[in-house]
Amino acid sequence: MQAELESLKKDFERFLKNKGGKITKGRFEIIDMIAKYGTRFEIEDLVQWIYSQNKNIVSRSTIYKTVQLLREFGAIREVMKLNDRTIYEFVLGKQHHESKCMQGDLESLKRDFERFLKNKGGKITKGRFEIIDMIANYGAHFEIEDLVRWISSQNKNVASRSTIYRTVRLLQEFGAIREVIKLNNRTIYEFVVGKQHHEHLICVECGKIIEFNKEEIEQLQEKVCEEYDFTPINHRLEIFGICSDCKGNRVG
Template sequence: MDIQELKRNFEQFLKQRGYKVTKSRLNLVDKIASYGSHFEIEQLVHYVVGSSKDGVSRSTVYRTVKLLQEFGAIREVIKLGNRTIYEFSAGKPHHEHLVCVECGKIIEFYKDEIEELQDKVCQEMDFTPLHHRLEIFGICSECKSSHENRR
């Protein structure tokens, strides 16, 4: 799905739920899609406010992120302490995450074997999955090697 189609669908979503369709909200879809990485909302606020000539408010960013979550274009991917990390997921294939607890680096990956095992477990348990996420927390190769070099 291209960004224009996504915006049209988001506009329909807003109308169906009785929300206002504003230029700021629709422009934010472009900004968020172009951000290009995982983000905390405050990081996104600084990016949007710093690159916007429209005077978009912090509250508009927060509300729009929440609406895009409901719509399915943004998903919460990681809870780490008091931090919540999101990603723009529209048009991206399903994937999982490795999270470095030292530097915060997030590595995306996909393995058919994991998906197959989850499907098998759900089938064995007569469980209908709606969605899932897998986060593995550890130490990335860069942080591991910098620890080893300090010894």
């Protein structure tokens, strides 16, 4: 356990350097505390437990930010959403680093999703796991109806329309699919397995979605939260405008 923990810290330090993030003693102390906590957790429960062990370790916002970074890194993952609760898990020894192949991430997700379904008393069927493979192959932001049509065009026998819709909703509840934007009457989703946290530029003319990640934005958000003594839980940034292609068409 200790050797795995030290290996994780070294990898996490490299991850922070690559992002241009702060490398502080407090962040590594938080990793030690999370490892000692040793169970699935809600972030606020974890924060309270850490303070019960050491009130001087770091600020509340730093704990939240470190958990967010560990999620991007792959050492913490969202297990499920239950009513208003979001449950996370520390996955030491089976981290989902970006360098791992997508297939490994998918197989791990399927195992976790199977446990999620069992806990909900839901049906565990071959069709639901085939749908996960199809969504991963689709590889883009999607509207559910577009996804349904594409899956049917690839394999009409994979599952019924209602099963695809229901599986997408369950994957959204599980945390593997998230709603990106609502634009006019459209709701756009994305499959987040193996992806770092990112923001979106959205073209209001053609609907193009551009993903980007800027550490400066993350640092500014952390600074603002600290300034207002505000505890962040999650966030998403969407910038609406006109893409370069559409601007070029206007000029033409």
